[in-house]
Amino acid sequence: MSSSKTAAADGGSRLQLPPGLRDGPQGGAAVCRPVAVAAARPVAEPDTNRDFVSIRGVSKSFLSRSGPVQALSAVDLDIREGEFVSIIGPSGCGKSTLMMMLSGLVPVTTGTIRIGGRSVDRPVPELGIVFQQDVLLEWRTALENILLQAEIRRQNNAAARERARHLLDMVGLTRFADAYPHELSGGMRQRVSICRALLHEPALLVMDEPFGALDALTRDQLQVDLLRLCADRRMTVLFITHSITEAVFLSDRVVVMSPHPGRIEAVIPIELPRPRRLAVRETPAFLSYNHRVTEVFKTLGVLREEED
Ligand code: ADP
Numbered sequence: 001m002s003s004s005k006t007a008a009a010d011g012g013s014r015l016q017l018p019p020g021l022r023d024g025p026q027g028g029a030a031v032c033r034p035v036a037v038a039a040a041r042p043v044a045e046p047d048t049n050r051d052f053v054s055i056r057g058v059s060k061s062f063l064s065r066s067g068p069v070q071a072l073s074a075v076d077l078d079i080r081e082g083e084f085v086s087i088i089g090p091s092g093c094g095k096s097t098l099m100m101m102l103s104g105l106v107p108v109t110t111g112t113i114r115i116g117g118r119s120v121d122r123p124v125p126e127l128g129i130v131f132q133q134d135v136l137l138e139w140r141t142a143l144e145n146i147l148l149q150a151e152i153r154r155q156n157n158a159a160a161r162e163r164a165r166h167l168l169d170m171v172g173l174t175r176f177a178d179a180y181p182h183e184l185s186g187g188m189r190q191r192v193s194i195c196r197a198l199l200h201e202p203a204l205l206v207m208d209e210p211f212g213a214l215d216a217l218t219r220d221q222l223q224v225d226l227l228r229l230c231a232d233r234r235m236t237v238l239f240i241t242h243s244i245t246e247a248v249f250l251s252d253r254v255v256v257m258s259p260h261p262g263r264i265e266a267v268i269p270i271e272l273p274r275p276r277r278l279a280v281r282e283t284p285a286f287l288s289y290n291h292r293v294t295e296v297f298k299t300l301g302v303l304r305e306e307e308d
């Protein structure tokens with residue numbers, strides 16, 4: 001695409017952004033130049049035919065005291081622009097390792113990872129990352145925690161503040177902007193974490209079991225909140241979870257992984273219409289997707305039942 005602008009923070013690393021993130025008249029570092037008002041940002045349709053993330057032949061071995069441990073083997077996965085992809089698999093199958101490699105925080109042993117056409121060989125600043133545990137600073141308010149993202153990127157200005165407030169509105173925390181983390185519930189804290197991850201309008205949001213520590217009802221609510229945020233800004237999302245229902249509810253595709261070493265066992269497109277409401281979980285189509293994922297885990301021996 002000739003009109004593509006880049007998010008390169010320096011001359012050497014150039015990352016092509018999806019159309020919805022190519023704001024500003026001069027091009028250049030989208031991460032460093034906030035748009036005027038997030039609420040008024042024109043949302044371009046993503047090019048859903050273009051692979052935005054490309055993971056090819058990726059494996060990962062760690063050296064442990066008892067010798068090498070192969071965490072991942074021959075992982076191939078492409079994620080299109082604007083797509084919501086979930087990875088589901090048992091503990092230890094390498095989900096977090098894959099996320100760390102995608103973020104450029106851990107090197108691959110073999111293979112290549114590309115984001116927006118650029119090979120990942122260093123930490124990728126254009127990502128938004130959310131972990132299972134929120135990492136909020138207890139001495140800063142919710143709003144100040146979100147603005148931390150802007151401070152790190154030296155873009156803490158009126159526009160960033162306005163975007164932070166818009167994000168708080170989107171997740172129902174308008175009244176809690178000035179609350180400290182200890183005054184917030186677990187779900188609210190995680191909402192603040194998500195807002196912080198989105199403040200710089202990342203091209204790719206990566207979430208590693210973000211709702212795993214929450215009670216079931218809060219988890220449902222955060223799933224709904226996340227879908228609303230995705231509809232608002234049409235970003236690409238890689239979401240890691242242990243929950244089959246969660247993966248099916250949120251995703252355009254569910255990637256099922258097997259353990260020891262971690263491999264992609266199945267990729268299941270979820271063709272449920274959007275916007276999705278919680279009630280979709282009661283439909284035959286939804287239950288059939290749940291069933292398909294469950295069957296893969298049964299075949300792998302990850303889920304076992306007594307024979308009748
Ligand atoms: P998951 O997130 O799916 O639970 P991880 O990616 O955390 O799995 O781990 C995958 C495998 O890699 C596990 O066997 C784990 O023990 C091993 N592993 C992860 N990180 C390291 C590390 N830094 N050093 C050695 N082994 C590791």
Ligand code: MG
Nearest residue numbers: 095096097208
């Ligand atoms: Mg993990």
